[in-house]
Amino acid sequence: xxxRFEKTEHPMEKPDQKNLGFGKHFTDYMFVMDWDQGQExxxxxxxxxxxxxxxxxxxxxxxAQETFEGLKAYRTEEGKVQLFRPEMNARRxxxxxxRLCMPAVPEEMFVQAVxxxxxxQEDWVPSEPDTSLYIRPFMFATEYSLGVHMxxxxxxxxxxxxxxxxxxxxxxxxxxxxxxxxxxxxxGGTGFTKCGGNYASSIAGQVxxxxxxxxxxxxxxxxxxxxxxxxxxxxxxxKIAGExxxxxxxxxxxxxxxxxxxxxxxxxxxxxxxxxxxxxDDLMKAGHDGTLEEAFGTGTAAVVSPVGxxxxxxxxxxxxxxxxxxxxxxxxxxxxxxxxxRIEDKYGWILPVE
Ligand SMILES: *Cc1c(COP(=O)(O)O)cnc(C)c1O
Numbered sequence: 001x002x003x004r005f006e007k008t009e010h011p012m013e014k015p016d017q018k019n020l021g022f023g024k025h026f027t028d029y030m031f032v033m034d035w036d037q038g039q040e041x042x043x044x045x046x047x048x049x050x051x052x053x054x055x056x057x058x059x060x061x062x063x064a065q066e067t068f069e070g071l072k073a074y075r076t077e078e079g080k081v082q083l084f085r086p087e088m089n090a091r092r093x094x095x096x097x098x099r100l101c102m103p104a105v106p107e108e109m110f111v112q113a114v115x116x117x118x119x120x121q122e123d124w125v126p127s128e129p130d131t132s133l134y135i136r137p138f139m140f141a142t143e144y145s146l147g148v149h150m151x152x153x154x155x156x157x158x159x160x161x162x163x164x165x166x167x168x169x170x171x172x173x174x175x176x177x178x179x180x181x182x183x184x185x186x187x188g189g190t191g192f193t194k195c196g197g198n199y200a201s202s203i204a205g206q207v208x209x210x211x212x213x214x215x216x217x218x219x220x221x222x223x224x225x226x227x228x229x230x231x232x233x234x235x236x237x238x239k240i241a242g243e244x245x246x247x248x249x250x251x252x253x254x255x256x257x258x259x260x261x262x263x264x265x266x267x268x269x270x271x272x273x274x275x276x277x278x279x280x281d282d283l284m285k286a287g288h289d290g291t292l293e294e295a296f297g298t299g300t301a302a303v304v305s306p307v308g309x310x311x312x313x314x315x316x317x318x319x320x321x322x323x324x325x326x327x328x329x330x331x332x333x334x335x336x337x338x339x340x341x342r343i344e345d346k347y348g349w350i351l352p353v354e
Contacts, residue, residue, distance in 0.1 A: 008048035017128040020164030027124045031117045031158040059151050060140035066196040067096040068138035073118045075125045076341030081353040086111050088257045096193035101150040118353050130165035166302045173308030177214035179205045183222035191252035227277040234297030235259040241291045248275040258298040287317025294325030304332045
């Protein structure tokens with residue numbers, strides 16, 4: 001794929017690396033490519049970051065035909081820049097798009113676009129400990145028409161954002177509300193896709209959780225409201241009596257790259273990983289009888305996020321005295337070690353950006 005490059009006349013000032021937060025600052029360039037029926041993907045370009053003008057009847061604004069991805073570029077101590085399993089994001093987006101009847105960006109094209117966008121603005125990858133360049137590819141229907149149908153044109157865009165350390169004050173466990181009213185996904189729906197609509201409908205649960213002093217929601221399955229699925233924007237794992245439990249990928253749960261990577265590492269360390277339906281009753285029981293040793297969310301932003309407390313109806317359980325558990329800490333150190341190049345990448349997950 002040939003990518004046209006348009007140099008910016010107004011390079012932006014870089015934000016303070018010690019105070020980046022998440023998704024608040026954007027960079028000099030974005031990648032854009034268009035798809036039109038009969039023409040496939042064309043006009044791949046890296047252009048100055050700028051607003052995208054849209055007709056008010058643009059279909060995505062009405063019917064939410066939109067998907068996205070999230071990954072990071074990391075700067076090693078030697079100053080090199082590297083990506084972590086970007087092909088996994090490419091493959092996941094192909095599956096998301098297929099479900100929403102949107103065209104696929106072929107894997108090689110996706111990885112090339114990400115790599116090239118990071119390469120041309122390599123100086124935007126921060127170097128302070130645990131900072132990174134967050135990469136947000138997304139696609140949406142650009143045709144303007146109010147009929148509900150598969151659009152005849154789409155845009156694929158990638159923007160990037162320097163992000164701060166997720167845990168500037170050390171890893172803090174979170175309190176989680178088990179949601180028994182709203183549901184996130186059902187079999188046959190879009191739970192396995194990263195589509196904007198999933199998040200729009202999840203905000204009500206998030207608002208409710210925050211009102212109750214919790215950070216996030218733990219979603220139960222949409223039919224029985226019984227089996228544990230995942231947290232807001234993370235998959236979730238439990239260590240119960242020495243074994244690991246996480247929900248299976250059967251269409252309702254997002255197939256996280258972090259989830260997959262941690263399962264590899266855990267199996268490598270000899271842990272039994274059960275990808276199985278775990279009921280909330282069994283989980284709360286394990287919390288009360290002391291066999292629930294650790295619980296943690298997994299996702300690109302936080303890597304792992306220890307769960308210190310679960311609130312379900314009138315019941316609550318504290319996990320590991322609201323402290324990060326030893327396995328959670330070891331997983332965090334190992335995966336971040338690979339991502340930032342401090343630990344040898346024996347799994348072949350790193351793609352250098354030269
Ligand atoms: C993105 C996301 C995850 C985590 O996926 P990663 O590839 O590990 O970042 C988990 N659940 C939901 C709902 C997500 O949107």
